[in-house]
Amino acid sequence: MVGSARLFPFVLLLLGLHAAAQQLAPVAVDAAARYSAAHHGTSFLVIQNGKTLLEQYPIDGNSEIPRRIYSGTKAFWGLAALAAAEDGLLKLDERVGDTIPAWQSDSRKSRVTIRQLLDFSCGLASGSSLHNRDPGDRDAIAIRLPIVAEPGTAFIYGPSALQVFHYVLKNKLHGQTPQTYLERRVLRRLGLGPQRYLLDRAGNPLLAAGWQLTARQWARLGRLVLARGAPIISATSLEQCWHGSAPNPAFAFGWWNNRAAPAGRELDFEKMLNPTWSRQSWSGACLCRDAPADLVECIGSGYQRLFVIPSLKLVVVRHSTGGSFSDAEFLRLLLGRRQ
Numbered sequence: 001m002v003g004s005a006r007l008f009p010f011v012l013l014l015l016g017l018h019a020a021a022q023q024l025a026p027v028a029v030d031a032a033a034r035y036s037a038a039h040h041g042t043s044f045l046v047i048q049n050g051k052t053l054l055e056q057y058p059i060d061g062n063s064e065i066p067r068r069i070y071s072g073t074k075a076f077w078g079l080a081a082l083a084a085a086e087d088g089l090l091k092l093d094e095r096v097g098d099t100i101p102a103w104q105s106d107s108r109k110s111r112v113t114i115r116q117l118l119d120f121s122c123g124l125a126s127g128s129s130l131h132n133r134d135p136g137d138r139d140a141i142a143i144r145l146p147i148v149a150e151p152g153t154a155f156i157y158g159p160s161a162l163q164v165f166h167y168v169l170k171n172k173l174h175g176q177t178p179q180t181y182l183e184r185r186v187l188r189r190l191g192l193g194p195q196r197y198l199l200d201r202a203g204n205p206l207l208a209a210g211w212q213l214t215a216r217q218w219a220r221l222g223r224l225v226l227a228r229g230a231p232i233i234s235a236t237s238l239e240q241c242w243h244g245s246a247p248n249p250a251f252a253f254g255w256w257n258n259r260a261a262p263a264g265r266e267l268d269f270e271k272m273l274n275p276t277w278s279r280q281s282w283s284g285a286c287l288c289r290d291a292p293a294d295l296v297e298c299i300g301s302g303y304q305r306l307f308v309i310p311s312l313k314l315v316v317v318r319h320s321t322g323g324s325f326s327d328a329e330f331l332r333l334l335l336g337r338r339q
Contacts, residue, residue, distance in 0.1 A: 004046035021049060021313040025336050029054050032334035039303070040323040044068060045215040046334075047222070047315045055215070059321075066212035067319040070300035071254075073211040075221060075241075076195075077162060078253030080169070081118055081180045082237040087185070089172045090114060092240075096122075100143060108147040114168060116151055117161040119247035119252040123149040126158025126277065131209065137202040139167040149277075156277040159208035166207050178201045179205055189231045190220045209300075215317040218298075222308040222315030225296065242296060248282040258295035260286040266328050269299060288328040290337040297327070307331070 029046055036044045037058040046053040057063055068099065084090050087246050092115040096103055104107035108123060116122035125145045142163035149156065171180045183194055196212050197205035223228070229238035241253040252256050256269055264286030272280055287295060291309070298306040303325035307316040332338040 008119035017185060021311065024048055024312075024314070026053075028334055028336035031338075032330055035326075035330055035333050036318055036320070039325045040321045041318055042321055043215040043317060043319040045219055045315075045317040047219055049313045058315050063216065064214060066214050066217070067304075068212050068300070068302075069218060069298070069304050069306075069319075070209045070302065072213075072218065072298040072300040072306060073195075073209050073254075074162065075254030075298045075306075076182065076186060076211070077165070077207045078118060078241065078255065079186050079224075079232055080178070081114070081165065081253065082233045082240065083185045084169060084172065084181070086233055086237055092118070096164065096168060099167070099171050100164075102143065106147065108151060109112065112147075112151045114165065116245070117165045117168075119245040120155055120157055120161050120247070121152050121247055122156075122161050122164075123147045123151045123154055124156065124160050124164065126156050127160030127163070128158055130159040130163055131206065133198065134200050136200065138163045138200045138204045138206065139170075139202070152245065153247060154277060155245065155251065155280065155282055157251075158275050162335065163204070166204060177203075186232055190224065192217060192220065198243060215319065218243070218306050218317050219315050222306055222317070225308045226310055226315065227312055242288065242294075247326070248285075250282055250285050250287075255298055256287065258287045258291055258297075258298045260284050261291060261293045261295070262286075262289045264289065268326065268328075270301070270303065288331040290328070291331045292334060295317055295331070303327075 033044050033054055033056055041059065042059050044056045054174050085092050093113050096112045096117065097110045112122045125148050127142055127145050129135050130142060135141060142160040145160050164278060166178055173181055179197060187193065196210050198210040199205055224232060228235035236329065241255045242257050242259065244250050244252045264284045267285045269287060287297060292311050294311050295307065295309045302322035303320045305318040
C-alpha cells in the first residue's frame, strides 16, 4: 500500500480547494476549441464548477455519437481493481503467483504483485498482439508471456499485464465475470451500461482498449475524480492513481499525472510510448509545465483525451480522428498561459 507520508501532500492539496475555482476565460476556452478543431478534433467539452462552458462537435455536430477512447478504457478497469480491493476480494500488494500457481516456480514472475500489473512495472512482455480482434485466449497467452525485466524496474506499456489482472480478478470472483462485476460496482454508479468489450473466443474482454463513449459519458469519470472517488471508491483508494511506479512516476491504474510540474521534463506522452520500452525515459516527465501539478489525464491513441484538474474543478473531453496534437500547447491555450 502507498504510505501515508506519500499520500499526505496531495490530500492536503485536494482538501484545500476553494468552493468555486476561478473561471476559465471565455477567450481562452475558445482558443483551445479552435486548436482542437484544427487538429482533427471531433468533440470538445469543457465543464467547470459543474457547468458546461463549451460543447462542440466540429465535424458532425452530433453529441450522441459514442466515439472510440482506445486506452481511455484502462482507467475504468483500474477503478474496478480499486473497488475489488475495497471489497476485500484482493490485496493490491499480494503476489500474483498466489492465484496463478504456474508463476510460483519462476524466479521473477513469483515476485510480481497485482499493483505492478496495474502500473505496468511487472516486467512482463507487452503482448501487443493481444489487441487483435481474436488472438485466441488472451488471458492464457498473457500468462505465458516471458518476464523481460526485473519486477519493479521497468515500465512496459501494453495489454498483457491487464489481461493477467483479468485472470486474477476472474478467479477472485468465484463464478461472477469481471464484466458483470465492473458493470455492477463501477459503471452503474456512473450511469453507464455494458460496453464494447471485444471478447475473444474464450469470452475474455480486452482490458486495454475497445470502449466507445460520448464526450458527456467520458466526462462522468472526470466528475468522479472531482468528487474524490464518490460514488465508487474512497478518496484514499483514488489517491493511489496519482502515484506511479519507480520506473514511471507519471502512470498508474490507467491515469497519467502532471506531478513533476512545473520543473519536470515536458513530454508528448503518446509519442514517448512509440519506441520500445527499453528506449523510453519517464524520469521527471510531466504533461505540461504550465498546468497545475494536480492535472491528471486519460490518454487514448490518436489524442483522445480526458483532462481533469481538481484545483480548477475542471473536466475537459476531447475526441479526434488522429493527426498531430500537443497536450502542452492545448493546455496553455485553455488556461490562458501561452507565452
